[in-house]
Amino acid sequence: MNPKYYKHKAGLILESGQLLQDLTIAYHTYGEYDPQKNNVVWVCHALTANSDVFDWWSGLFGEDDYFNPKEHFIVCANILGSCYGSTGPLSVCEEIGKPYYHEFPNLTVRDLVAAHEILRLELGIERIHTLIGSSLGGMQALEWAYNLNSNLEHLIFLASNAQHSPWGIAFNESQRMAIAVDPTWKESTNASGLEGMKTARSIALLSYRNYQTYQDTQSETDQDKQDDFKASSYQNYQGLKLANRFNAYSYWELSKIMDGHNIGRGRISPEKALSQIQVKTLVIGVESDLLFPIAEQKFVAQNIPGAQYAEISSLYGHDGFLLEQKQLTKVIQSFYK
Numbered sequence: 001m002n003p004k005y006y007k008h009k010a011g012l013i014l015e016s017g018q019l020l021q022d023l024t025i026a027y028h029t030y031g032e033y034d035p036q037k038n039n040v041v042w043v044c045h046a047l048t049a050n051s052d053v054f055d056w057w058s059g060l061f062g063e064d065d066y067f068n069p070k071e072h073f074i075v076c077a078n079i080l081g082s083c084y085g086s087t088g089p090l091s092v093c094e095e096i097g098k099p100y101y102h103e104f105p106n107l108t109v110r111d112l113v114a115a116h117e118i119l120r121l122e123l124g125i126e127r128i129h130t131l132i133g134s135s136l137g138g139m140q141a142l143e144w145a146y147n148l149n150s151n152l153e154h155l156i157f158l159a160s161n162a163q164h165s166p167w168g169i170a171f172n173e174s175q176r177m178a179i180a181v182d183p184t185w186k187e188s189t190n191a192s193g194l195e196g197m198k199t200a201r202s203i204a205l206l207s208y209r210n211y212q213t214y215q216d217t218q219s220e221t222d223q224d225k226q227d228d229f230k231a232s233s234y235q236n237y238q239g240l241k242l243a244n245r246f247n248a249y250s251y252w253e254l255s256k257i258m259d260g261h262n263i264g265r266g267r268i269s270p271e272k273a274l275s276q277i278q279v280k281t282l283v284i285g286v287e288s289d290l291l292f293p294i295a296e297q298k299f300v301a302q303n304i305p306g307a308q309y310a311e312i313s314s315l316y317g318h319d320g321f322l323l324e325q326k327q328l329t330k331v332i333q334s335f336y337k
């Protein structure tokens with residue numbers, strides 16, 4: 001299914017004060033909006049996904065899944081700075097008549113949320129029944145919940161944090177260092193930095209998975225093997241797979257956005273900001289998540305008044321949120337009860 005596009009002529013004044021003139025938001029909707037039934041479910045996607053949530057989160061979102069178009073009006077918008085239809089570094093900047101590339105402005109999570117808010121108003125949605133997001137998507141969901149408050153009923157926050165950690169920033173910086181040493185990164189073409197981005201994805205994978213994931217999926221059966229290990233080809237393949245569908249500018253931009261995430265910025269503290277979220281909240285952690293350890297989700301749950309906390313298990317660490325749909329369905333079902 002192809003996305004729909006909304007072009008917002010007024011552009012967007014970013015948190016930095018800069019005007020992003022060419023504002024296009026690519027989005028998917030599934031089902032029919034019914035204000036009487038209060039049936040809007042809004043999904044905020046993570047780092048490299050797109051707005052087609054039925055594609056990357058099937059098993060939780062789909063025709064016969066828990067979130068389905070028969071009962072819900074499901075909305076997912078591609079985030080600014082990405083490469084799946086919304087304005088990003090490869091978009092042509094009208095002012096300069098060519099793609100932004102390195103000149104794409106620095107965005108924040110609050111800018112991503114501002115674009116979601118523009119789309120919400122354009123779609124005529126007053127109340128959101130459920131706002132759900134994981135990882136970078138969780139950061140957006142948390143920020144937006146803070147702003148929406150009485151226009152939102154339920155927040156489901158997964159595998160994310162209130163403020164990005166030094167550990168997470170260090171992973172992101174290492175990935176950007178890999179892009180920066182790619183000699184093509186100095187150029188301005190769609191393919192600049194792609195070799196570096198392959199290494200960046202390989203580094204990222206180590207934070208998305210864990211020792212046991214590799215032990216269970218990439219162990220050798222040939223005891224005499226001395227080279228060409230499965231774990232090596234897996235890392236290379238994962239880098240290549242991303243290079244075939246993403247670009248290094250978006251990767252750089254989105255990792256920077258994550259680094260700057262702090263719900264407490266300008267609001268005294270993360271605790272204080274979280275305490276002002278008056279929405280029925282479910283926080284879900286993945287027990288094997290190395291990148292966003294469960295202590296971070298417990299912190300969010302402890303500071304949002306009345307929030308519930310649930311944990312799922314996964315061989316896949318952080319990426320478990322994309323793969324453990326059965327467990328997610330179960331904890332989400334009991335949350336609504």
Ligand SMILES: CC(=O)SCCNC(=O)CCNC(=O)[C@H](O)C(C)(C)COP(=O)(O)OP(=O)(O)OC[C@H]1O[C@@H](n2cnc3c(N)ncnc32)[C@H](O)[C@@H]1OP(=O)(O)O
Pocket residue numbers: 048049050056218229230231232233234235237241245319322323
């Ligand atoms: C246009 C778009 O596709 S955008 C939307 C898609 N992506 C997203 O939404 C982002 C979120 N999704 C993701 O990050 C990932 O898809 C995840 C985490 C859900 C799953 O990750 P995957 O890479 O599919 O799973 P996994 O880690 O098990 O790797 C499987 C792949 O590695 C390959 N592989 C496994 N072991 C090895 C090895 N030793 N050597 C080489 N390749 C290997 C498999 O053949 C498989 O290849 P395929 O993806 O081409 O079928």
Ligand SMILES: N[C@@H](CCO)C(=O)O
Pocket residue numbers: 046047048049135136208319
């Ligand atoms: N692996 C996922 C989640 C990262 O948080 C992605 O590439 O978007």
